[in-house]
Amino acid sequence: MPDETKTRIQKLANAAQISFAERALLKDRNRFLFKINNEAKARRSTRSIVLGKAKVMSFEDLEEAKVRRAAKDKAAAQKGQCGRKRKEPAKLPEIFKAASNSGDDIAGFVHAVGTNVYEFKPGDRVAAFHEMMKPGGSYAEYAVAWQYMTSHIPDNLSFEEASTIPLAGLTAVVGNYIRLGLPEPWKPAAEKVPFLVYGAASAVGAFAIKLARLSNIHPIIGVAGRGIPYAESLIDKTKGDVIIDYRNGNEAVVAGIKDALENAGASDIYHAFDAVSDKGSHTDVVAVLAPEGQVTYVFPLEQTAPPGFSYPKTYKSAQFSNVGDAYGENRQQGFMYLRWLFRMVMEGKFTAHPHEVVPGGLAGVSQGLQNLKAGKASAVKYVYKVPDTEGAGQD
Template identity: 50%
Template sequence: MKEAIVFNGPTVTIQDVEFPTLPSPSHLIIRVIVSGLNPKDWGIAERVPGLNQGDDIAGIVHSVGASVRNFKEGDRVASFHEMLTPHGSFAEYAVGLEATTIHIPDNVSFEEAATIPLACMTAALGLYQRLGLPLPWLPAQVRCPLVIYGAASAVGAFATKLATLSNIHPLICVAGRGIPYVETLIDRSKGDIILDYRDGNEAVVNGMRTALGEAEKLTYAFDAVSDKGSYQNLMKVMDLKEGKITLVLARKKYEGVPEDFQKSFTQVGKVHSDRYPGIKGEKRLEGLLGDQEFGVVMFRFFEKGLTNGWLKGHPFTVVPRGLGGIGVSLQDLKAGKASATKFVIRIDETEGLSKMRL
């Protein structure tokens, strides 16, 4: 079968490889129909080149391990592949773990489903496991201002959707070209607003201060950008004693953020494994279930939301040429050319793909 390997640059090569085997009785082998792409696909390749970086699987179950109970051959599924492990979604067949796999309802396309696993899980992990905000089934009952920086990105948009389900308001969303999409996600009647980062840092900071009201400090912030002045702007309005900020870039020196401030990181790979190291200076909430248990619960929640219609995927752009389109797409992601859309590929559009299906 064919598989795409990502190197620094980013550059991509397509190779012929062996059909995957099940890593454990709890895994599934999935025929990939659509794969999602993420900014981390080029970012991680800069320090760990030579891997199939795809982690958003949408496809049809080919076979299941002996311990798998909820899925069977032929099921339509979306799965969050275990990061930095073999058999990712940039291939004809990929491997998923039952705990982070969901059924795709008949009314949801493979393209929409491929936008969900990594980004929606990152949003949930940040909001609930890192910031400790009210869960959707125990929604907020009092005013709870939350800044979502980068609200038009897939992670930021899912954070906005989940926060709305949790009745967290006012939402102070920072976005740019994707503002029209973010507008569809918020509730102006509950005080939600959007600030345009293109107006400059001073305007964003003043906008946050105005939204918070006189003498009110910001307690919660989800920074889905973690760059280009985002966290510096947030620190100008944060409550330095009680405030909490969660960030998406762990391997970064956050100058201007005090060492004793409550900052955390949404290392989404932790829903699969504890092998991801803790980060110096990270302040984690105590007394919560582990991230792996949380991941199991939230993927069932995502499936319920898709089935009942109160959770939707992210807008997507289908990149031509299947696996052959990954290289250009990752270069575009690195250049910041995606706004309010997620790039996805259809594996069957790959040139020279074998028509034989195992």
């Protein structure tokens, strides 16, 4: 890269006028570059609606100059759908004391591929999971994701719906199958496996329940609040599944879980997924989980648990469900499950999370974050359509 080009890019970066993805283009490989064209149509069920066309460009082994030229030539293009989890990302700056481009759910069309990319071609409808805390997040005109963290999506799924699945869905996968070791869907449980999901209406909790049902895991005991109507739509009460209202207080939650176990003819819970990691969830789980049980949680204990809290040493395991493992040490499982989730959508056995499109594109992110932090969203993920951003695509 010529020195003058490096200098110009550095100045742009310093002036915050260059997107995270544009910076990523300078060094990353084997990724996808997302772009959007407003004029395309996406098909949803039997009707066609204008959504904005997300384009994806893999730049593995592409010459940097060629990629930069492609980005420049299509500066009028815009990015498409990106998702925001129900509440947790709004807490990230407070928990980790750092800022980042946290848009990690992406959906769109493939724009171009590099020489080592063999699974995708231009025009493919895809969804992807962006590597967290890295350049190229989806809250920009360009976003990037690893090839193996990208999946084709079926025609019966809109981009908005698809963008609700990658991060939360893979978090549920890590929790259910990698951390807790629950029976996988292709080897479903043959006997009762009581399963506690704290935060049943959250995106992660809801996906954990959906996966559990595909694994024939029952009784499922969920804990939720305002999202109870949605959470109850996910369970099978004929198999002992139940949703408990945490708004009645921690003592009532513990009593309700124990009653649900008894009513289902089960004596102990050995598997718990804390998809909230807040509001007393840690201690409630300890109050009902068997001494040799297993628990997984969505945030590190040191940032979210009460002072001095620790899980009993008798537990078989107590582990953080770090979704980063889906593209890290457990990337094979992550790769397989991401593709499998969208196949289940195609077969009608798995569904996206309820979503709400926030007006204004990226201009709506601030309001969305404030709503999340204030707890105004329940059983819903916010989706931002970048082409709706005023001035998007302009030089």
